[in-house]
Amino acid sequence: MPTHAYPQFTYDGPVAPGRYGVVVAGGGLVGLTVALDLARRGVRVLLLDEDQTVSQGSRAICFAKRTLEIYDRLGLGARILAKGVVWNRGTVFFHDRAVYSFDLLPELGHCFPAFVNLQQYYAEEWLTEACRATGLVELRWRHRASGVENRADGVVLTVDTPDGVRVIAADWLLACDGARSSISEGLGLPFSGQVFHDRFLIVDVVMERDMPAERRFWFNPPFHPNGSVLLHRQPDNVWRIDFQLGPDADPETEKSPERVRARVAAMLGPDARFEIEWVSAYTFRCRRLAKFRHGRIFFLGDAAHQVSPFGARGGNGGVQDADNLGWKLHAALTGSASEALLDSYDAERIPASDENIEASTRSTEFITPKGEAARAYRDAVLELSGAYPFARGLVNSGRLSRPAVLAGSPLNTPDDAIWPAGSCAPGAVAIDAPVRLDGRDDWLLRHVDGDGFTLLLFGDTDDFPQADLARLAVRPVLVSPTGSVGALWDHAGLAAARYDAHPGTAILLRPDQHVAARWRQLDLDAIATARRRALALEI
Amino acid sequence: MIDAEQRLTDPDGLFEALVAAHRDLTPEASRRLDARIILLLANQIGDVSVVREVIAAAARGGASE
Numbered sequence: 001m002p003t004h005a006y007p008q009f010t011y012d013g014p015v016a017p018g019r020y021g022v023v024v025a026g027g028g029l030v031g032l033t034v035a036l037d038l039a040r041r042g043v044r045v046l047l048l049d050e051d052q053t054v055s056q057g058s059r060a061i062c063f064a065k066r067t068l069e070i071y072d073r074l075g076l077g078a079r080i081l082a083k084g085v086v087w088n089r090g091t092v093f094f095h096d097r098a099v100y101s102f103d104l105l106p107e108l109g110h111c112f113p114a115f116v117n118l119q120q121y122y123a124e125e126w127l128t129e130a131c132r133a134t135g136l137v138e139l140r141w142r143h144r145a146s147g148v149e150n151r152a153d154g155v156v157l158t159v160d161t162p163d164g165v166r167v168i169a170a171d172w173l174l175a176c177d178g179a180r181s182s183i184s185e186g187l188g189l190p191f192s193g194q195v196f197h198d199r200f201l202i203v204d205v206v207m208e209r210d211m212p213a214e215r216r217f218w219f220n221p222p223f224h225p226n227g228s229v230l231l232h233r234q235p236d237n238v239w240r241i242d243f244q245l246g247p248d249a250d251p252e253t254e255k256s257p258e259r260v261r262a263r264v265a266a267m268l269g270p271d272a273r274f275e276i277e278w279v280s281a282y283t284f285r286c287r288r289l290a291k292f293r294h295g296r297i298f299f300l301g302d303a304a305h306q307v308s309p310f311g312a313r314g315g316n317g318g319v320q321d322a323d324n325l326g327w328k329l330h331a332a333l334t335g336s337a338s339e340a341l342l343d344s345y346d347a348e349r350i351p352a353s354d355e356n357i358e359a360s361t362r363s364t365e366f367i368t369p370k371g372e373a374a375r376a377y378r379d380a381v382l383e384l385s386g387a388y389p390f391a392r393g394l395v396n397s398g399r400l401s402r403p404a405v406l407a408g409s410p411l412n413t414p415d416d417a418i419w420p421a422g423s424c425a426p427g428a429v430a431i432d433a434p435v436r437l438d439g440r441d442d443w444l445l446r447h448v449d450g451d452g453f454t455l456l457l458f459g460d461t462d463d464f465p466q467a468d469l470a471r472l473a474v475r476p477v478l479v480s481p482t483g484s485v486g487a488l489w490d491h492a493g494l495a496a497a498r499y500d501a502h503p504g505t506a507i508l509l510r511p512d513q514h515v516a517a518r519w520r521q522l523d524l525d526a527i528a529t530a531r532r533r534a535l536a537l538e539i
Numbered sequence: 540m541i542d543a544e545q546r547l548t549d550p551d552g553l554f555e556a557l558v559a560a561h562r563d564l565t566p567e568a569s570r571r572l573d574a575r576i577i578l579l580l581a582n583q584i585g586d587v588s589v590v591r592e593v594i595a596a597a598a599r600g601g602a603s604e
Binding site for chain 2 (some may be wrong): 376
């Protein structure tokens with residue numbers, strides 16, 4: 001019995017010819033996310049997907065804290081948290097010995113954990129429902145964008161449908177059509193980076209097992225002596241097991257039910273009762289396009305950049321792409337920013353992608369060492385890791401996804417005062433903190449959710465005398481240490497601590513919750529200038 | 540900055556100890572031993588930028604900059 005029934009979305013006939021505003025090619029995790037983000041900002045979107053259902057198999061299961069915060073802003077945070085498996089800890093084993101444990105969120109006072117595991121098909125199904133509920137997303141299933149022409153005034157798109165080929169025009173095309181993007185292929189855009197040859201086998205098994213929800217990773221365990229194994233718990237008693245097979249394995253042979261059962265039984269013991277729900281064999285690449293914006297075409301997610309699965313940086317990186325582009329495109333379309341703002345998608349997401357590619361490549365070099373010297377160093381690290389704590393820090397089973405700090409972004413206003421490290425510098429994503437509003441428990445980030453900019457003001461009303469904020473086109477949010485009326489009460493002092501804020505501190509946040517600028521004292525002219533800079537407007 | 544001058548308290552003893560540690564090891568085991576030695580030494584140094592200088596100097600194969 002499968003634990004999940006795939007929805008069958010209806011093919012409603014072919015897309016009408018004509019010109020569309022924003023077209024999203026690809027209705028996977030990233031395409032649906034950017035469509036929902038835009039629609040919630042009031043932008044009409046046409047979404048084309050070649051299938052008529054959600055992700056086949058659980059695929060990207062690890063939703064990082066930042067992704068959960070983005071989905072919370074999009075209205076899905078509570079649902080994902082309720083269904084998903086929460087985890088913060090990971091343990092790494094060498095042979096049969098635990099050598100290294102890490103806690104990705106050692107402090108309290110965050111709405112979301114370090115990670116929630118959830119099958120990608122649930123996320124896609126809920127995103128689809130949410131897109132539909134906006135009334136602004138036209139979902140066209142069994143529509144495959146097969147040809148593209150990138151003109152100065154728009155994009156001409158050829159679409160294959162069950163009723164034949166249709167040609168439409170788009171003002172903007174968001175290519176979210178995955179690692180085998182027909183759009184990047186159609187434009188002849190090359191990827192640069194590394195291809196890895198090791199094969200891996202994913203097995204999702206269904207079983208009752210009492211084990212803490214944590215990420216477990218083995219190097220050369222007794223049940224799989226010459227490779228690595230990764231274990232994750234998912235909802236519905238589904239467990240993800242990922243076996244490294246080496247470069248010479250034959251994927252078809254390895255996917256046969258008998259072989260898969262034997263591998264899983266060796267791991268879980270002869271008496272374990274389990275059912276196999278999904279099997280997939282894969283290889284991967286760590287690479288990206290040279291640019292993610294090509295005129296009126298933007299590449300997001302795997303269509304723009306690809307990483308190994310170690311570190312959960314694929315899906316989470318793609319969701320951050322969507323988070324980054326949504327508000328910018330909306331601002332450009334509504335005239336509150338110029339099109340120059342759209343170039344900052346490259347300026348911000350290329351460094352973020354490079355960070356993910358570097359981390360993911362380094363993990364892969366450790367997990368699948370190439371050559372005798374690399375293997376010797378890798379094994380030496382593992383051998384030392386038992387007795388020498390320093391070596392545990394070198395054990396690399398995947399460095400897990402963190403929100404990108406857009407430190408070099410042209411949209412940031414540099415600090416004009418001294419701030420301690422780790423206190424949410426310009427470019428960093430706003431850190432959450434527990435607050436109270438009208439006597440109820442609440443979270444700071446829930447109040448950074450508008451179409452526009454938010455200005456966090458730390459202190460009480462008297463700390464901001466004569467502040468004529470109305471002319472700034474920012475939404476002020478007062479974060480009060482005393483709980484004055486109408487303010488968010490920073491009852492635990494964590495908001496002030498995390499931003500190193502004192503009465504009078506002001507923090508300007510972009511619509512995607514990244515810090516644009518911050519000040520020790522309120523300065524309305526400086527805020528107006530910083531807001532213009534963050535919209536790439538003339539200053 | 541790589542220290543090119545002699546700093547070792549017992550150079551002949553160091554050479555002897557390195558050779559003795561490798562005696563009777565297979566090439567593979569020898570390689571892992573070297574890797575363990577290098578990792579332990581790197582941690583004694585601590586500053587990875589210094590270790591990078593050492594790697595670069597060694598990669599030049601004995602020629603100085």
